[in-house]
Amino acid sequence: MGKDILIRDQIFSTYDSLYDAEKKVADYVAGHQEDVINMSVAELAQNCATSQATVIRFCKKIGCEGFHKLKLKLAGEQSKQEELAASNEINIENMEQSLHNIMVSKVEEIKATFHNFDQKELRNIVDAVLGANLIEFAAMGNTIPIAMDGTYKFNQLGLHAVTSPMWETQEAFARTLKKGDVFFAISASGASKRLIRMAKIVKKQGGVTVAVTNQAKSPITEICDHVIITATREHIFYDQVSFTRMAAMAVIDTLFMLILSMKNDFFENVAEHERSVIEEKL
Known part of the structure; x- marks a missing residue:
């Protein structure tokens, strides 16, 4: 790091x-x-x-x-x-304190995620994305919306990005990636067998693999070329909740903004997309 x-x-x-x-x-x-x-x-x-x-x-x-x-x-x-006057308790009978505790937890997640960023690693990932013909975001379960958000944002930039809520389709996409293409594996545990298999497929074909995960020491981080570690505070409240979308979404937003800053063409693509969306609103 x-x-x-x-x-x-x-x-x-x-x-x-x-x-x-x-x-x-x-x-x-x-x-x-x-x-x-x-x-x-x-x-x-x-x-x-x-x-x-x-x-x-x-x-x-x-x-x-x-x-x-x-x-x-x-x-x-x-x-x-x-020092923040916060505790680890969530109790609906004490709504004010509970909301404050959750807010502090969310703020700490974002701050810690940004603190963990390796600037050189981020630059390498951005350069890989800019050199790719195709970018895939893959995820399982409740991380699928993050993959869809990444795909949407990258397409806004004018990049060719794909994903699917079905793991079978994700794997089919993975098999189409060629040398220099980029594969994002988004996984809380870093231990999803399906994502690991997809990452191996992409690496075999010469693609660049990026892991976005909570777990610094996990099977997916051992396989992928680049790793982004997200921070979580959910263990403070509930042992079984270990991944929230907010930190991972912040990673997607960060990559989006960094890439957007690279070329005027990207800004124009986003602006044109926004104009077309506005036309559909009342």
Whole structure:
């Protein structure tokens, strides 16, 4: 990455690859960063009902050499971050606080996603898109709308982009991609067998593959040529919710705006499209 990833984002991006005991440490550190700064490794292990060895393994898995390094990073981040009066509770009986908590979570997702951007990687992806004859966005389940949004925006620019809500059609498109074409695989877990198979097909044909995922360490990131890591805060509220569209949509919007800035032709294409849409409105 171009910048050091925040500890919380490291935790969320590796969470699914952690063992259960390590997840206890992850959950505690994510929710008690200020307390952890003043703890010993033995105290953290005790609070997590796990062993000191597990704490050390957790530290290494999120990119810290040891517990001391983890505390130093947390302390540095703590001094830079503005304290927000928010909690992890969502309760409809306390609507005002719940809405504030959700808002803070969404804002943090966007900020963290942009913080994680590798500028060189983004430029390489933009250059690949500009050199492609065909671009495909592929996704499964609730990420399909993101693929459709990417296709719509890229077509607005005058680029040739395709997708489909059916995985069979997505794979059929993947088989038509040639050398230099670009394939975007959008996956929360980075472990979709179908997307992995499509990425392998595209790579075999000489295409460029891009993964957009929450999970920095996942099968899809090992396969793809380029990787964009999105941040999530949903684990704060619900363990089973691990991917929101907002961060991934921000990735699509960012690529759209960067490409739009490259040529006047792109701006004219978008303007012409907008004019044609306006004609259909009352």
